[in-house]
Amino acid sequence: MNNNDTIFALSSGHGKSGVAVIRISGNDLEKFAQRLVLPFAGEGVRRGTPGGSGIVPRHAYFTNLRDDNGEIIDQCVVIYFAAPHSFTGTDIIEIQCHGAPAVINKIFEFLRGHNMRVATPGEFSRRAFYNGKMDLTDVDGLVALLDAQTDKQRAAALRSMMGGDGAIYENWRDQMLEISAYAAAMTDYDADDLPPNISDIILEHIKTLYTAVSGVLGNYKVSRAIMCGINIAIVGETNVGKSSLFNRIVGSARAIVSDIPGTTRDVVSAQMDIDGYMVNLSDTAGLRDTVDFVEKIGIERTNTEIANADIVLHVIDATSSPSLAKGRSRAVAFREGGWRVAPDGVVEILIVNKSDTIDSRDIRGAIYVSAKTGAGISELMHEIRNRIAEITNNGESTVMINARTYDLLMTARDELFAALNDFNGDYDILSEHVRYAADAIGKILGTIGTAEILDMTFSQLCLGK
Ligand SMILES: Nc1nc2c(ncn2[C@@H]2O[C@H](COP(=O)(O)OP(=O)(O)O)[C@@H](O)[C@H]2O)c(=O)[nH]1
Numbered sequence: 276m277n278n279n280d281t282i283f284a285l286s287s288g289h290g291k292s293g294v295a296v297i298r299i300s301g302n303d304l305e306k307f308a309q310r311l312v313l314p315f316a317g318e319g320v321r322r323g324t325p326g327g328s329g330i331v332p333r334h335a336y337f338t339n340l341r342d343d344n345g346e347i348i349d350q351c352v353v354i355y356f357a358a359p360h361s362f363t364g365t366d367i368i369e370i371q372c373h374g375a376p377a378v379i380n381k382i383f384e385f386l387r388g389h390n391m392r393v394a395t396p397g398e399f400s401r402r403a404f405y406n407g408k409m410d411l412t413d414v415d416g417l418v419a420l421l422d423a424q425t426d427k428q429r430a431a432a433l434r435s436m437m438g439g440d441g442a443i444y445e446n447w448r449d450q451m452l453e454i455s456a457y458a459a460a461m462t463d464y465d466a467d468d469l470p471p472n473i474s475d476i477i478l479e480h481i482k483t484l485y486t487a488v489s490g491v492l493g494n495y496k497v498s499r500a501i502m503c504g505i506n507i508a509i510v511g512e513t514n515v516g517k518s519s520l521f522n523r524i525v526g527s528a529r530a531i532v533s534d535i536p537g538t539t540r541d542v543v544s545a546q547m548d549i550d551g552y553m554v555n556l557s558d559t560a561g562l563r564d565t566v567d568f569v570e571k572i573g574i575e576r577t578n579t580e581i582a583n584a585d586i587v588l589h590v591i592d593a594t595s596s597p598s599l600a601k602g603r604s605r606a607v608a609f610r611e612g613g614w615r616v617a618p619d620g621v622v623e624i625l626i627v628n629k630s631d632t633i634d635s636r637d638i639r640g641a642i643y644v645s646a647k648t649g650a651g652i653s654e655l656m657h658e659i660r661n662r663i664a665e666i667t668n669n670g671e672s673t674v675m676i677n678a679r680t681y682d683l684l685m686t687a688r689d690e691l692f693a694a695l696n697d698f699n700g701d702y703d704i705l706s707e708h709v710r711y712a713a714d715a716i717g718k719i720l721g722t723i724g725t726a727e728i729l730d731m732t733f734s735q736l737c738l739g740k
Pocket residue numbers: 512513514515516517518519520531532533534536537538539561628629630631632644645646647648
């Protein structure tokens with residue numbers, strides 16, 4: 276891969292569409308851009324050439340795009356972006372053509388004939404990164420934005436892509452480097468020549484940074500819930516109506532509904548958008564003692580689902596007295612351990628299903644629904660919405676954290692902790708710890724980077740990005 280190559284890619288989606296966008300990135304594209312829009316003999320550029328002979332950057336030219344034999348390939352809009360004012364920081368030409376595969380292929384063939392090659396996935400962003408147009412948190416944001424399915428995902432990704440997260444990290448890193456350098460320099464001075472409370476000042480500053488890093492790490496669960504989705508598992512004994520409830524909630528018949536106990540042996544899940552949040556709802560195998568091998572696997576999976584759940588919908592059967600008794604004692608346990616939060620911290624909503632068959636509503640804190648008639652479902656949805664709002668801090672914006680940044684933040688936090696905790700008057704050691712913390716933050720930004728991290732980040736991008 277050569278950074279001086281002229282590369283091109285289809286930046287819009289594949290398949291038939293009204294308009295397709297082909298992007299070209301290279302070092303000196305002005306002449307070629309002119310070649311695309313300037314008139315052939317006897318033919319003016321149809322619109323938009325504001326006098327003069329040179330091509331005007333960032334100006335939309337409507338043109339008959341011709342191949343080298345003078346044949347018209349398509350009518351296109353061509354825009355030229357001069358370096359460094361482009362997405363990649365290189366010269367860029369954007370061709371907006373009709374979105375037919377035949378047109379796109381023909382333009383590709385034409386570009387290849389001009390010594391250009393197809394870009395690898397993420398190569399445009401890689402150039403933007405190397406040219407200082409984006410840091411790695413911006414690229415992470417872009418990756419997440421292209422994957423965004425819900426409004427909250429879009430908003431969080433966009434903030435990261437537009438440099439919101441990068442600015443926070445940049446600020447921390449600058450402070451850390453400054454402290455580290457200052458501490459290192461102190462060993463050159465006599466204690467008498469330094470301000471008397473200098474160690475307090477430095478330690479206080481490190482403590483502030485430690486608190487800030489810890490705070491962002493504390494939001495990891497929120498960030499994960501927004502970006503990966505909130506996991507909601509429907510659990511309960513067999514035949515209580517879990518699959519029926521799942522179908523009610525999803526609004527489509529994706530789960531198997533039957534009155535033979537143990538029908539739902541595997542985990543069935545659906546993704547939904549609730550208030551802009553991505554929700555992964557899963558229907559699980561009923562929890563009961565069984566000798567059936569396949570069902571046992573299903574139950575094991577159910578337990579995994581519960582372990583990964585942010586919210587558990589615990590379903591009780593109104594037609595079964597043992598089930599109701601269980602619900603009653605569960606409700607009491609909740610009230611003792613904190614309202615509707617199970618002892619292990621997972622939010623649990625207690626649901627009495629088949630309420631169409633009974634009149635009493637005596638389990639305090641339970642939501643009575645009927646998957647059959649739909650009664651109580653809107654109340655349940657309201658409850659789910661409230662719990663989601665709690666889990667996500669009401670959608671308050673937080674730094675977007677992924678697995679990569681999480682590990683590096685942990686390293687930074689641990690180094691700052693060590694700097695504070697191990698301090699025995701040796702400023703060299705303190706300086707080292709803070710320096711390592713700064714390096715970890717530098718890796719988040721990509722200021723300090725290994726080829727593997729870069730490859731992993733950019734390879735998540737599609738062609739044309
Ligand atoms: N009367 C009544 N029957 C229900 C209701 N929900 C489910 N059922 C019935 O209960 C049986 C078990 O339902 P299913 O959803 O397969 O339960 P699961 O084993 O917990 O997934 C089926 O015969 C359903 O028709 C309900 O709200 N009211």
